[in-house]
Structure formats: structure tokens, C-alpha cells
Amino acid sequence: MSSNDTARRIGAVIQENEQHILEAWIGHLNSLSFRKDAAASEQLRRHCAQLLALLPEATVTGGTDNIEGRAWDEVRNLLAEISTQRAKQGSTPSETATFVFSLKQSLFTALRTALNAEPAVLADALWGSTALLDQLGLYTVEVFQKSRDQIIVRQQQELLELSTPVVKLWQDVLALPLIGTLDSARTQVVMESLLEKIVETGAAIAIIDITGVPTVDTLVAQHLLKTIAAARLMGADCIISGIRPQIAQTIVHLGVNLEDVMTKATLADAFEVALARVGARVTRIAA
Amino acid sequence: MNATGTAEMVRFDSALLANAGARVESSITLPLHTDEHVVGVRKVVREHALDLKLSLVEQTKLVTAASELARNTIKYGGGGMVLAQMLDSGMRRGLRLVFADDGPGIADIAQALRDGFTSGGGLGLGLGGAKRLVDEFDIDSRSGEGTAVAIVKWKK
Amino acid sequence: MERIPILRIGDLLLVSIQVDMHDRLAMTLQDDLTERIVRDRAKGVLIDISSLDLVDSFIGRMISNTAAMARVLDAQTVLVGMQPAVAITLVELGLTLPGVKTALNVEKGMVMLGQR
Numbered sequence: 001m002s003s004n005d006t007a008r009r010i011g012a013v014i015q016e017n018e019q020h021i022l023e024a025w026i027g028h029l030n031s032l033s034f035r036k037d038a039a040a041s042e043q044l045r046r047h048c049a050q051l052l053a054l055l056p057e058a059t060v061t062g063g064t065d066n067i068e069g070r071a072w073d074e075v076r077n078l079l080a081e082i083s084t085q086r087a088k089q090g091s092t093p094s095e096t097a098t099f100v101f102s103l104k105q106s107l108f109t110a111l112r113t114a115l116n117a118e119p120a121v122l123a124d125a126l127w128g129s130t131a132l133l134d135q136l137g138l139y140t141v142e143v144f145q146k147s148r149d150q151i152i153v154r155q156q157q158e159l160l161e162l163s164t165p166v167v168k169l170w171q172d173v174l175a176l177p178l179i180g181t182l183d184s185a186r187t188q189v190v191m192e193s194l195l196e197k198i199v200e201t202g203a204a205i206a207i208i209d210i211t212g213v214p215t216v217d218t219l220v221a222q223h224l225l226k227t228i229a230a231a232r233l234m235g236a237d238c239i240i241s242g243i244r245p246q247i248a249q250t251i252v253h254l255g256v257n258l259e260d261v262m263t264k265a266t267l268a269d270a271f272e273v274a275l276a277r278v279g280a281r282v283t284r285i286a287a
Numbered sequence: 288m289n290a291t292g293t294a295e296m297v298r299f300d301s302a303l304l305a306n307a308g309a310r311v312e313s314s315i316t317l318p319l320h321t322d323e324h325v326v327g328v329r330k331v332v333r334e335h336a337l338d339l340k341l342s343l344v345e346q347t348k349l350v351t352a353a354s355e356l357a358r359n360t361i362k363y364g365g366g367g368m369v370l371a372q373m374l375d376s377g378m379r380r381g382l383r384l385v386f387a388d389d390g391p392g393i394a395d396i397a398q399a400l401r402d403g404f405t406s407g408g409g410l411g412l413g414l415g416g417a418k419r420l421v422d423e424f425d426i427d428s429r430s431g432e433g434t435a436v437a438i439v440k441w442k443k
Numbered sequence: 444m445e446r447i448p449i450l451r452i453g454d455l456l457l458v459s460i461q462v463d464m465h466d467r468l469a470m471t472l473q474d475d476l477t478e479r480i481v482r483d484r485a486k487g488v489l490i491d492i493s494s495l496d497l498v499d500s501f502i503g504r505m506i507s508n509t510a511a512m513a514r515v516l517d518a519q520t521v522l523v524g525m526q527p528a529v530a531i532t533l534v535e536l537g538l539t540l541p542g543v544k545t546a547l548n549v550e551k552g553m554v555m556l557g558q559r
Binding site for chain 3: 322323325326329330343344346347348350351354355358413415416417419420
Binding site for chain 3: 195202235
């Protein structure tokens with residue numbers, strides 16, 4: 001019996017016994033102690049019903065060998081939706097894949113009943129449907145992974161934005177506390193945003209604090225120096241603060257020339273110098 | 288102007304005009320003989336840069352590089368022309384500019400690529416500087432035969 | 444022939460470059476400024492480039508030269524209003540305009556020139 005014929009038989013069985021298979025499937029899932037709250041149950045039931053409704057046509061048209069084809073587009077989209085939704089809700093990839101695999105039990109039962117009198121057909125059908133559900137289950141894992149990756153990328157982006165704020169410390173004094181490792185691309189973004197902020201606030205001094213930067217390489221050092229040179233062309237001076245011993249060593253090793261740049265050990269020291277430069281002074285009010 | 292442009296370019300190293308899989312979307316040539324021509328080139332390059340949706344910094348770098356090379360063509364090349372082509376590689380779009388003249392040529396290209404700017408405002412071709420402002424840079428020059436400089440900036 | 448206007452405010456000369464300058468115009472400006480410093484006995488020159496979205500090596504050198512000549516004539520020059528993209532590009536080109544004082548805007552530039 002050709003796999004096309006088998007596929008058609010499988011599709012037919014699912015269609016004819018849809019309600020039955022659905023109830024058995026959900027019952028099985030519940031017994032696997034899946035999330036028990038009402039909203040989750042409602043969602044689970046909906047997902048099962050939607051998938052089951054699409055399976056017959058896809059199976060008949062597209063066969064069970066390959067779910068990449070056109071006939072399986074709608075099913076893949078549905079699975080992608082389900083997988084992404086569950087990922088957002090904190091499901092593990094196993095849980096989502098199991099959601100698909102667990103259909104086997106109720107489907108096999110339906111096939112055994114329907115094809116009782118045709119053992120050869122039954123054998124093919126069982127093989128065909130297990131192969132199919134394996135593919136579908138694995139597909140959900142792939143989608144799950146991809147959507148998790150996207151979440152990570154987005155979080156990295158947000159972290160990037162959070163970690164490069166330009167702060168106005170005082171009238172005419174800006175501070176740029178850099179945190180984390182700096183790569184070429186990020187340093188350039190930071191450089192441009194500092195220069196924009198200088199124009200926006202009319203700052204005369206910018207303190208670039210690198211206390212939170214574990215390592216600096218030649219490229220990053222060069223970018224920093226370029227930023228300082230550009231700021232100077234615009235009329236603002238820069239002070240680098242928070243250079244840790246390791247970074248000081250690296251800078252010397254790399255032969256980076258910091259002679260024209262003022263450096264201070266801490267942000268506080270830099271701030272004091274900056275205040276003096278803009279003609280301000282902090283005094284204690286006598287008690 | 289277009290036909291003459293490409294014909295003149297051909298005598299230079301064909302690598303300058305090699306497409307390497309990129310499709311040429313549009314092509315125009317502009318003359319480079321007077322100061323006003325330099326201003327004209329800046330305008331045209333700025334328009335193309337905006338079309339490519341380059342960031343402001345990238346636009347400025349590109350137009351500045353074009354200005355430098357356009358001036359070189361006039362001052363050291365005795366005048367010539369520039370070919371501006373919008374490229375589409377399928378994955379990204381870019382702008383290629385080829386500046387050509389049939390002036391005295393550059394005898395020592397390596398020397399010219401080393402930074403020519405001196406703090407005293409001395410003469411320098413500034414090729415090294417222009418090179419840093421763009422993504423791809425190529426030069427073909429022979430003593431007594433002329434010079435052609437090609438630069439490409441891609442929209443990343 | 445087109446010229447870039449130079450304004451006198453007390454003993455300061457103020458020039459605001461608003462157009463895309465070609466080389467000849469830049470040279471004319473340099474000559475005009477030098478002449479005016481002598482004629483008006485100016486003590487300070489303020490060059491405002493806040494409207495310029497492009498400063499290439501020629502214009503950069505013109506500014507450097509102007510500042511150098513002004514110094515010889517006992518006048519100080521302050522360059523104001525350079526746009527971030529222009530600053531980044533000049534640095535990349537390797538032009539840092541040493542010997543030219545800079546300020547963020549005309550107001551700050553005037554303050555700087557006033558402190559002599």
C-alpha cells in the first residue's frame with residue numbers, strides 16, 4: 001500500500017472520529033498533570049481542537065512523509081503560534097512537544113478500532129502517523145528555540161540601551177557610565193549618542209566612566225580616543241574616570257596614547273575637577 | 288556624457304568597475320573641472336546617500352570622501368569626471384563612485400595612501416583618510432597616464 | 444562675486460558659514476577675514492559652522508590657517524557649532540585642528556573670547 005493511500009486512510013480516520021479522539025487526547029493530557037488552572041485548560045482544549053481540525057486535510061493532501069510542503073503550511077503556522085504562546089507563558093520545550101506526541105495514544109486507539117480488519121493497513125497507518133507526529137512535535141521544539149532566541153536578542157538590545165545612558169550631573173557636566181564589555185559596534189553607538197547629548201544639553205564637560213568595563217582592546221580604546229577628539233572639536237572636554245589596574249596595564253601594553261586626555265581614578269574625582277572647570281564649587285552649609 | 292564616461296573608464300583596471308554579483312541600478316556621470324562642480328558632486332552624492340537611507344554619520348562620511356576625491360581629480364588630475372552608480376547586490380544596496388582623470392598619475396601609490404595631512408596645512412592627497420570613510424576603496428594610477436579611484440559605501 | 448558676510452561686534456568679528464562652500468569661496472573668506480582683522484583691529488574671530496553639514500580637508504585647513512594668521516595678528520579664533528557627524532568624520536579623516544579653540548555655540552564662544 002502506497003504511503004499516499006495510507007495517508008488518506010489516516011486522514012479519514014481522524015476526520016470520522018474527531019470528537020472522540022479530541023476528548024481522549026485532552027483526557028490524556030490532563031492526566032499528565034499539565035497546567036490545571038481554568039484559563040490554561042481552556043487554552044489547551046482550544047489548541048487541541050484547532051490542530052485536530054486541520055490534520056485530516058493536510059494529511060490527505062500532503063502525505064505523512066514531509067511536513068515542509070504547502071499542504072502543511074496551515075498546520076505549521078498553528079503549531080508555531082501555539083509554541084510561541086506557550087514559550088511566553090513559560091512552558092518548557094518538552095512540555096510543548098509532549099502536547100503533540102500525546103496525540104499518538106488516542107489516534108492509535110482510533111486507528112486500531114477502524115482498521116481492525118486490515119492488519120497490513122493498520123501497521124502502515126500506525127507507522128505513518130507516528131512518523132508524522134514525530135515531525136510535528138520536533139517542529140514545535142524548533143519554533144520554541146527560535147522564539148526564545150528572539151527574546152534573548154531583544155533583551156540584549158534592551159540591556160544595551162539601559163547600559164549606555166548619558167546622565168546630566170550638573171549644569172554643563174555630563175557623565176557616561178559604561179557598563180559591560182564594549183564591542184566596536186556598541187562603542188560607536190555610544191559615541192554618537194554622547195555627542196548628540198552634548199549638543200542637546202550644551203555641556204562643556206563629559207565624564208566617561210569605565211569602572212564597569214572589565215576589558216578594553218585596541219579597537220575600543222581607539223574609538224574612545226576618537227570620541228574624545230570629536231567632542232573636543234565640538235567644544236567639549238572629556239575626562240576618563242574609573243580606569244582599573246588591569247585596564248591601565250592593557251592600555252600601556254597596547255601603546256595607546258592617553259597623554260592629551262585627562263584621567264581620574266574615580267567618578268567622584270572627575271566630578272570635582274569638572275565642577276571646578278565650569279566654575280562651581282560645593283561647600284558645606286555651616287550647621 | 289554617459290557613453291564617453293564608461294569608455295574612458297575602461298582603460299583603467301577593470302577591477303574598479305567589476306560588479307562582483309551586484310546589479311547596477313542607475314548610473315550617472317558628472318564633470319569635474321571647476322570648484323562649482325565639486326559642490327554639485329556633493330549634492331548628488333548626498334541625494335544618493337539619502338536614497339540609501341544611510342545614517343547621518345555615514346552620509347557625512349560618504350559625502351566628505353566624495354568631496355576629497357573630487358577635489359583631487361581637479362587639483363592633481365587636471366580635471367576629469369566622476370561616475371556614480373547605485374548598486375544592488377540582492378542583500379544590500381550601495382553607492383559606487385569612480386573618479387577618473389588623465390592627469391600625471393600617482394607615481395607612488397603606497398606613499399599617497401599614507402596620511403598626507405600635515406598639521407601645517409601642507410599639500411596632501413588625503414587618500415588614506417578618504418579610504419577610512421568608506422567600505423571599499425580601489426585605485427589605479429600610472430605615471431603619465433592618469434588616475435582612477437573607486438569607492439563603495441553599502442547600506443548595512 | 445559672492446562673499447560670506449563678516450559681522451563686527453565691538454572688537455570681535457563674527458562669521459557664520461551657511462552655504463556649501465566651494466574652494467574659491469573658502470579662500471576668499473580667509474583673505475577677507477585676515478584683512479578685516481587688521482582693518483578693524485579685531486581681537487577675536489568667531490567662526491560659526493553650526494549650519495555646515497560638511498567640513499572637508501580643504502575647509503578644515505582654511506579654518507586652521509585662518510586661526511594661525513589671526514594669532515600672528517594678535518587675535519584669537521574660536522570655532523563654534525560643529526555638528527556631531529562632522530566632528531566624527533573629521534576625526535576619522537585625521538584632522539583634529541590643533542591650535543583652533545572650539546566652543547559649543549556662539550554664546551559660549553563669545554564668553555571664551557571675552558576672557559582675555
